[in-house]
Amino acid sequence: MNCVELHHSLTEIEDGSRPDQRAHLKTCPECSALVAELNLIAATATELQAAHEPSPRVWNSIEIALRQEGLIRAQHAGRSLLPAFSSRWGWARWMAPAAAVLLLTVGIYIRQHSQPQQIASTYPVARPDATDLPIAGLNDDDLMQEVAQQSPATQAKYTDNLRRVNQYIADAKSNLAAYPNDEEARRSLLAAYQEKAMLFEFAMDRSLP
């Protein structure tokens, strides 16, 4: 076995423990050093995985992004990228990544509106209209459905907060329309959407078992 053959064989037996691999490693200090490094990386990676396991929400976000890109399809059986969710609240678990996508969409929307008119006319793009919330699969009915099982007092709070934040968004939009070059007006609209995303996030947290 030469060095090239050993490198190919490492894709199958990556720790160099096969007899022919061991024979080559005894005579080749460079390959021996390479295998030692690979073993070290593998061992360290295991520890890193345990110490920095991303939260389920990270996996949610990755999966929703992959679905939107059409890179993966829904799995009806077997292991999913997502942790197992109860069917009752399964749809609600999408709210956090959906809120993130909403913010991203709004960010793009605001950025597009902030470009000089000349650039906008050169590169025409489809802009979301005022009803941009459903873009992320996020609407007020979903929110109220999410808190429907809560006490009347809690539902009243969410209804009130929803009304306030929607008014915030409406005002921020009209202000940005009036002053399209005002950086602070753009920030305010983003802040308003951030508040709404937070409202959805808390509504989702309440339903956790």
Add this chain to the structure above:
Amino acid sequence: MSGRKLATLGAVSGAASQALTGALCGALPGTPAGLIGGAVTRAIAGAVFGVIAAGALVAQANAAPIHAAPIHKDLHFNVSARAGVSVNNAYGSISVKPSSGNTVSINALLFSDKVEVDSNQTGNRVDIQTHLLPGATVDSGRVDYEILVPADASITLHSSTGPLRAEKLHGDLTLEGADATVDVRDITSAHVHVKTLNGPVTLTNVQDGHVEVDSLSGDVTLNRVTGPLVQVISTSGGINYIGDFGDSGEYRLTSHSGNIEATVPETTSANVSASSVRGEVHDDIPLQPRTHTAFIVKQGSAFVGTMGRAAVSSTVVLRSFSGKIHLSKRTSK
């Protein structure tokens, strides 16, 4: 059921039985109590009340039992520098203070056996999770935590009801709770992120912080909070800043309908811009005017200027739609 509850139920039983006897006699106008006989009336009343009492006992047994005395649970974890500690509590308070050594100590007070505390240590990270069992309610699912951590630990706290408290730490802090009151004090050189829907937020003596507070309708009070970035977003809650805006940070206080009040000492140096679309704007401090502004300054609804030394100053942006904005000078006591 505790003995005290049984005794109380017994006392109520006697009074209720007597009341029921009277009610039965009243409900049978043609059969006066004397005619039927007191013994018969009392027997019927006793039987009826017995059924009611039995039903009450069954209902009590099915409801979430709450122990007369809360259950204590102590947990201890050895960690090294810059540990991570996360506490996810459904209902109840979380208080975090610094410990003297490299130990994370958790003192949990469980208010019933309908709730458990799960813990997990992975490397230098400790995760605490309140685990609600079937039938748990806001009351029976409550757990109050008192936690000691190394001062440099990064902390993440979550509780729907709170309150959430953290003090005398210099690791990063994240505190979230829909209705939770949040109280953070004496924090240095840390990221402090707070999110609430309705709960009031108070940050006191946070130095060199990277502070971000989002509160939908809770009031936010910042007292001596400085750092490279201090940002508050509120929809309807008021924002109250008391301090000197540091010397080189960016301070953004934004609300929709909540009022913004900033009270600063005379020595403050800051480039200030304030604007309210429909609310009033007042400043009690003479500002050196700036010629170039990012927005049109309308008298009464906006002001822009520099206070103190422009060369050593922070950027302060106060922005509201319908809330009032007031920049005032702190009076010396």
